[in-house]
Amino acid sequence: MTPTPEMLSSIPFRYAADVRAGKIIAGRRIKQAVERFYGWVETAEKSGYTLNHRAGIFAINFFPSFLNHTKGKMAGKPFVLAPFQQFTIYNVFAWHCIKAWKSKFERCFTRNVWQCKFLWICHKKKQKILFNAN
Numbered sequence: 001m002t003p004t005p006e007m008l009s010s011i012p013f014r015y016a017a018d019v020r021a022g023k024i025i026a027g028r029r030i031k032q033a034v035e036r037f038y039g040w041v042e043t044a045e046k047s048g049y050t051l052n053h054r055a056g057i058f059a060i061n062f063f064p065s066f067l068n069h070t071k072g073k074m075a076g077k078p079f080v081l082a083p084f085q086q087f088t089i090y091n092v093f094a095w096h097c098i099k100a101w102k103s104k105f106e107r108c109f110t111r112n113v114w115q116c117k118f119l120w121i122c123h124k125k126k127q128k129i130l131f132n133a134n
Helices: 011-021 028-047 053-066 083-094 110-115 119-124
Strands: 049-051 095-097
Touching: 011 028, 011 053, 011 083, 028 049, 028 083, 053 083, 083 095
Parallel strands: none
Antiparallel strands: 049 095
């Protein structure tokens, strides 16, 4: 599939491009995740998946639209995701199976949290996750 200009200008795609170009310093696992993402984009249709950009952006926009910080200096302010968090949420919610229109990810792996569909599972196990859900 070929990403549209709208996709390429979104924060998740810009984050991935910056990691790939070395503008953002990242560890081996993040670099692997970015390369895997680009591989999926290239082979999406052949593999039976599609990237629903609208669903991914909707999930990202949910956080500042409906969630506010409750404690500390940020209390009452919108919960705005950092670019790496937006990349993760985008990957979780934007990929869908063409035939069944199901999400690509339905299980949680604590080592690969960015693929996690159910982030609360990681929280219940007290693993380090993208953000604190307390």
